[in-house]
Amino acid sequence: MFDNRFYRITCVWSGTGLPWGWLCLLLLGLCTPCRSQQQPWRIAGTVYGENSQRLPSVAVYINNTSIGTATDKAGNFQLTVPARHQKVELVASFVGYKPEVKQLQATPGRTANVVFKLDLNNVIREVVVIGKRDKHWNRKWRIFLNGLLGDSPFARQCKIINPESITLGLDEAGGRVTATSSEPVVIENSALGYRIRFHMSKFESNGKKTFLSGYKFFESLLAEDSDKQKKQLRNRETAFKDSFRNFLVLLSRKDLEAGGIEMFVMKTTREFYLTKIPLEREVTSGNFMPVTADSICFFDQNKGHFVLHSRYPVLVFQRRLFNSASVFSDYPFKYSQIVLPNFSCTFTENGWLVAPNGITIHDTWAREGFADMLPIDYPLPQNQDEAPPILVALLPNAGQVKETTTTDLKLPPIEAQQTLLDKEGLLQTGDKAGDGLVRPDYVLPVSESDNSGTVFDLLKKIPGLRVTFDATSNTHKVHFIENNTNLNASAGFDNTVALLLDKVFYSGADTVIPILNSLTVRDIKSVSAIRYGSSAAFGARGGNGVLVISTHP
Numbered sequence: 001m002f003d004n005r006f007y008r009i010t011c012v013w014s015g016t017g018l019p020w021g022w023l024c025l026l027l028l029g030l031c032t033p034c035r036s037q038q039q040p041w042r043i044a045g046t047v048y049g050e051n052s053q054r055l056p057s058v059a060v061y062i063n064n065t066s067i068g069t070a071t072d073k074a075g076n077f078q079l080t081v082p083a084r085h086q087k088v089e090l091v092a093s094f095v096g097y098k099p100e101v102k103q104l105q106a107t108p109g110r111t112a113n114v115v116f117k118l119d120l121n122n123v124i125r126e127v128v129v130i131g132k133r134d135k136h137w138n139r140k141w142r143i144f145l146n147g148l149l150g151d152s153p154f155a156r157q158c159k160i161i162n163p164e165s166i167t168l169g170l171d172e173a174g175g176r177v178t179a180t181s182s183e184p185v186v187i188e189n190s191a192l193g194y195r196i197r198f199h200m201s202k203f204e205s206n207g208k209k210t211f212l213s214g215y216k217f218f219e220s221l222l223a224e225d226s227d228k229q230k231k232q233l234r235n236r237e238t239a240f241k242d243s244f245r246n247f248l249v250l251l252s253r254k255d256l257e258a259g260g261i262e263m264f265v266m267k268t269t270r271e272f273y274l275t276k277i278p279l280e281r282e283v284t285s286g287n288f289m290p291v292t293a294d295s296i297c298f299f300d301q302n303k304g305h306f307v308l309h310s311r312y313p314v315l316v317f318q319r320r321l322f323n324s325a326s327v328f329s330d331y332p333f334k335y336s337q338i339v340l341p342n343f344s345c346t347f348t349e350n351g352w353l354v355a356p357n358g359i360t361i362h363d364t365w366a367r368e369g370f371a372d373m374l375p376i377d378y379p380l381p382q383n384q385d386e387a388p389p390i391l392v393a394l395l396p397n398a399g400q401v402k403e404t405t406t407t408d409l410k411l412p413p414i415e416a417q418q419t420l421l422d423k424e425g426l427l428q429t430g431d432k433a434g435d436g437l438v439r440p441d442y443v444l445p446v447s448e449s450d451n452s453g454t455v456f457d458l459l460k461k462i463p464g465l466r467v468t469f470d471a472t473s474n475t476h477k478v479h480f481i482e483n484n485t486n487l488n489a490s491a492g493f494d495n496t497v498a499l500l501l502d503k504v505f506y507s508g509a510d511t512v513i514p515i516l517n518s519l520t521v522r523d524i525k526s527v528s529a530i531r532y533g534s535s536a537a538f539g540a541r542g543g544n545g546v547l548v549i550s551t552h553p
Contacts, residue, residue, distance in 0.1 A: 041106045043079040045114035047071050047092050055094060055118065059184075059197065061217040063089035063101070064352065066194075066375045068217050081106070082377065084350070086304070091199070091215045092116040095183045099199050099215060121182075140168040143177045147205035147212065149187075150369025151522055154235065156452055157191035158371050179203035187370050192239060193222040193232035196370060218375035239372040240381075244336070244365040245351035247316060249380060252306045252349050254293045260320035263296070264288040265312040266337075279328040288315065300346070305354055309344040313337050318364070324501050324515045325523065325551055334518075337362040352376050440528035440548055451521045458521055459547070462529050465497070476513055480531055480545045497529075498546045507542075525550045 047058045054075025061068025062081065065088075071077045081088060086106040093099040097118035104112055144166070149155040160166070166185065169178040184197040200214040223229045240246050241259070250259045268287045282288040296310050314337070321334040328335075339360040346355040353359070442462055450458050456476050460467045468477050479495040496509040499516070506512050530546040 040080050040082055041108055042111040044111050047075050047116040049118050050120055058092055058094040060092050063091050063215045065377045066218040093199050097121055136170050140170050140177045143205050143207045144179050147210035148369055149371045151367050152371050154191035155371035158187055158189045161186040176204055176206045191235050195219040195221045240374055248347045248351035251293050251297050256293055262317045263291050264315045265291050265310055266315050267312055276327055276329040279331045305346045307344055307346055310340055313339045322514050322518050334364045336365040350380055441531045442529045444527040446524055455516050455519045495544050497544050498542050500546055500548045502550055523551045525552045
């Protein structure tokens with residue numbers, strides 16, 4: 001576009017006799033808007049309270065980012081916003097006052113001036129007395145934490161700094177927990193190196209479904225120790241790579257294969273799967289249809305956003321993440337379901353939903369919480385790592401089917417609605433009967449306190465089972481003590497204990513360790529160990545002993 005304009009202008013003006021300097025100035029004026037769109041823009045303003053007094057030390061930040069500041073003694077503030085953020089929600093938050101939010105559009109070349117006037121918060125702060133907590137408090141707090149933080153391993157490294165500000169309610173009939181807070185909830189996530197200030201507008205959860213909304217500000221809290229800081233940065237990369245947000249980024253780039261992503265639309269949604277089923281059967285029957293990024297996503301030129309659309313629920317597999325509990329016998333990968341009740345949602349190129357439009361997320365991504373959350377301004381990777389080798393072959397023609405779609409698709413009006421996270425999901429395994437194959441030599445009781453540790457921490461409690469971490473290979477080793485020496489074995493002898501997980505037998509370190517690493521203690525219903533004669537029931541592969549684990553349906 002610019003080259004054509006430049007060519008036409010030089011042709012017209014070259015015969016006018018105007019000085020070359022005028023032409024340069026004209027071209028400079030044409031270039032200015034292009035450059036200004038790539039430059040940061042500024043916001044400045046003042047925050048007032050009751051009776052128009054200026055408020056100092058008020059937090060002013062862009063929602064869901066790490067871009068923020070505080071007002072000075074005169075109640076004034078200034079912010080510089082990166083060019084990629086053309087539309088923002090600017091929040092002013094102060095203890096004792098209701099937060100105020102303003103929608104702002106980028107103003108290249110000039111400063112956007114904003115005035116906030118905060119109203120007093122009339123919510124009476126409840127004093128929580130530890131000794132007088134009601135009999136349901138532990139249950140309510142557990143549901144609240146799980147709904148807020150999620151259930152990833154990073155959740156164990158998160159801490160709420162001001163729990164006294166939180167008031168919990170319980171609807172005993174529906175088992176629904178509600179939460180309010182007299183001030184922003186402060187969460188320190190030492191796994192990712194962030195302190196998050198969450199001004200909670202709404203929280204409801206029954207332990208399976210969580211409704212959550214509010215304003216968030218991320219403050220970097222990286223460790224001073226270089227080794228710990230490197231680990232936090234690696235954790236950030238992991239959290240992003242496995243997230244729903246990264247899926248949207250890959251979708252916008254039409255680069256799903258780089259993230260090991262495979263998608264199907266579900267023409268018929270089954271409420272329950274009572275047994276494991278082959279995914280190939282669902283595809284062959286026409287119930288599941290493989291789709292590509294082009295068929296369910298396009299860029300809306302008018303609004304400058306991407307649109308994800310589908311008449312049917314979208315089933316997304318992450319083929320780089322093993323999932324032993326998958327209901328699909330031929331696809332042991334983590335999966336999530338995306339349901340679009342209004343047939344579409346809108347998101348930005350950096351993977352942030354701007355109009356959820358009632359979207360519902362089930363299964364793996366529904367378990368994401370603040371423990372895995374990163375700010376909008378977290379730098380996106382330029383190139384995704386290549387997808388690792390998958391454990392099973394792709395289904396025939398998977399990912400090759402493309403529905404005919406046009407960008408003039410008639411979509412319903414998009415209204416901002418709160419995203420619903422369903423922690424149970426539509427696809428579920430039925431209750432499993434006892435296997436009755438062998439009698440264990442040791443049964444390990446699993447208590448609530450074990451949830452604060454990893455599965456490997458839990459296994460250390462089994463007498464005679466040695467669990468170690470090898471920093472060189474960055475992996476765990478699990479074996480019985482009497483099986484760790486074999487005079488006739490080669491140097492590479494694998495003495496890893498075998499695993500019977502939900503009646504499916506696995507052996508070998510390359511298989512067993514990744515499966516154990518993918519589990520959380522909350523997943524586990526029971527654990528037992530077979531060390532002696534009973535392991536012979538599994539043949540030679542049970543010679544190193546067998547762990548028997550059953551998971552919750």
